[in-house]
Amino acid sequence: xxxxxxxxxxxxxxxxxxxxxxxxxxxxxxxxxxxxxxxxxxxxxxxxxxxxxxxxxxxxxxxxxxxxxxxxxxxxxxxxxxxxxxxxxxxxxxxxxxxxxxxxxxxxxxxxxxxxxxxxxxxxx
Numbered sequence: 001x002x003x004x005x006x007x008x009x010x011x012x013x014x015x016x017x018x019x020x021x022x023x024x025x026x027x028x029x030x031x032x033x034x035x036x037x038x039x040x041x042x043x044x045x046x047x048x049x050x051x052x053x054x055x056x057x058x059x060x061x062x063x064x065x066x067x068x069x070x071x072x073x074x075x076x077x078x079x080x081x082x083x084x085x086x087x088x089x090x091x092x093x094x095x096x097x098x099x100x101x102x103x104x105x106x107x108x109x110x111x112x113x114x115x116x117x118x119x120x121x122x123x124x125x
Contacts, residue, residue, distance in 0.1 A: 002026035004116030011122045020081040022096030029077035033101040038092035047107040059105045086123040093118040
């Protein structure tokens with residue numbers, strides 16, 4: 001049974017840091033591209049970041065580039081999202097997702113096969 005368990009969300013002040021984790025099970029983690037998406041209230045879910053199977057390539061949304069870092073530990077079957085200098089606009093439910101991969105790293109939601117349950121991140125002073 002495939003499971004993606006996201007954790008680490010909470011209330012954070014603007015300018016602070018937060019690290020999200022997503023523990024995977026039920027599939028061969030190292031064979032899957034991992035991504036993070038988010039959905040703010042009243043908005044569609046949007047792409048945040050994605051990382052290649054070996055962790056040597058990544059893509060970021062322009063809105064988070066330079067502030068967020070995606071990483072993975074294949075030995076622990078876990079993907080991370082380090083959020084530095086978060087802004088109120090980053091407030092959303094954050095989801096991790098997985099797909100087998102292809103010729104390029106996809107930012108498209110429909111490409112991803114497996115999804116976690118989401119973790120709420122609220123950025124507010």
